[in-house]
Amino acid sequence: xxxxxxxxxxNNWFARxxxxxxxxxxxxxxxxxxxxxxxxLAFDITAAGAANGNLNPALFPQxxxxxxxxxxxxxxxxxxxxxxxxASAAAGSGGGDEPARTLKRPRLVWTPQLHKRFVDAVAHxxxxxxxxxxxxxxxxxxxxxxxxxxSHLQKYRLYLKRMQGLSTSGGGPISAADAATDxxxxxxxxxxxxxxxxxxxxxxxxxxxxxxxxLQHQQQITAAMQQQQHQQQxxxxxxxxxxxxxxxxFDHGFLNRGMPQPAMHQMVxxxxxxGFLQLTPPxxxxxxxxxxxxxxxxxxxxxxxxxxxDR
DNA sequence: GGAGAAATAT
DNA sequence: TATATTTCTC
Numbered sequence: 001x002x003x004x005x006x007x008x009x010x011n012n013w014f015a016r017x018x019x020x021x022x023x024x025x026x027x028x029x030x031x032x033x034x035x036x037x038x039x040x041l042a043f044d045i046t047a048a049g050a051a052n053g054n055l056n057p058a059l060f061p062q063x064x065x066x067x068x069x070x071x072x073x074x075x076x077x078x079x080x081x082x083x084x085x086x087a088s089a090a091a092g093s094g095g096g097d098e099p100a101r102t103l104k105r106p107r108l109v110w111t112p113q114l115h116k117r118f119v120d121a122v123a124h125x126x127x128x129x130x131x132x133x134x135x136x137x138x139x140x141x142x143x144x145x146x147x148x149x150x151s152h153l154q155k156y157r158l159y160l161k162r163m164q165g166l167s168t169s170g171g172g173p174i175s176a177a178d179a180a181t182d183x184x185x186x187x188x189x190x191x192x193x194x195x196x197x198x199x200x201x202x203x204x205x206x207x208x209x210x211x212x213x214x215l216q217h218q219q220q221i222t223a224a225m226q227q228q229q230h231q232q233q234x235x236x237x238x239x240x241x242x243x244x245x246x247x248x249x250f251d252h253g254f255l256n257r258g259m260p261q262p263a264m265h266q267m268v269x270x271x272x273x274x275g276f277l278q279l280t281p282p283x284x285x286x287x288x289x290x291x292x293x294x295x296x297x298x299x300x301x302x303x304x305x306x307x308x309x310d311r
Numbered sequence: 312g313g314a315g316a317a318a319t320a321t
Numbered sequence: 322t323a324t325a326t327t328t329c330t331c
Contacts, residue, residue: 107325
């Protein structure tokens with residue numbers, strides 16, 4: 001009886017989770033996104049070059065680069081794009097002759113969306129089999145590097161550890177830092193296996209994209225979020241000890257954090273010290289880019305998961 | 312060479 | 322101060 005309930009819970013969270021999933025369809029190759037028109041001009045990068053990052057075939061009838069190889073063959077050609085000459089200079093490298101090489105890649109922001117992808121991959125691999133390289137490949141996020149994943153994985157493991165500790169010890173006070181971390185990690189349900197044992201990879205081979213049905217739901221959700229664009233966000237969540245607590249499940253009441261930012265990508269063009277890669281499609285932007293239900297169902301085009309939803 | 316952990320930088 | 326990146330070690 002209880003097991004059944006639990007199972008139901010599982011399905012529930014999983015279903016909800018899926019709904020929340022951005023699905024590759026909504027994502028675009030960050031490679032391309034990284035290069036803004038201005039930058040392209042500045043660096044004399046032609047449209048072909050930009051397209052090289054592989055654009056959404058649905059929008060751009062140019063089938064340049066296959067989205068697959070991005071994970072294996074090309075570690076991160078797009079991200080490495082040296083649009084940061086100015087940034088590097090600002091960094092004080094001291095060398096203006098070697099822009100691309102010495103350039104530090106922009107800070108990657110692990111947004112809930114991206115993190116979901118991450119968790120999804122880890123979940124399907126199984127926490128024990130989840131290694132940076134594999135995860136990275138599974139995520140198929142253009143521009144994502146193994147280092148990125150490794151770093152995040154490290155933090156994620158810490159988080160899982162915490163969760164386990166909390167559940168076992170009965171739940172202790174979490175520091176502000178932990179709370180903040182939880183926000184992100186809580187944005188995606190932690191596969192039961194992680195907290196329980198971690199038998200092995202799931203029987204499912206990890207789906208690249210989510211069904212259209214889920215997409216529609218997400219649109220609704222997005223719309224709802226837009227309406228309540230207030231800054232009321234997971235406030236209570238932080239005080240709640242989710243995971244194996246009273247509910248025994250996940251109480252991820254919130255789907256996304258309120259992102260008041262209209263722009264999703266912030267490049268370090270002329271502004272030194274402010275170079276971040278926004279990998280998360282804010283609700284507003286998401287909806288904009290996602291407002292094509294008919295198209296979706298009709299064509300079924302899917303985009304490659306990317307860090308930059310813009311364009 | 313890759314993974315994991317720690318240190319450092321922003 | 323928190324998070325991501327980089328570096329070091331196994």
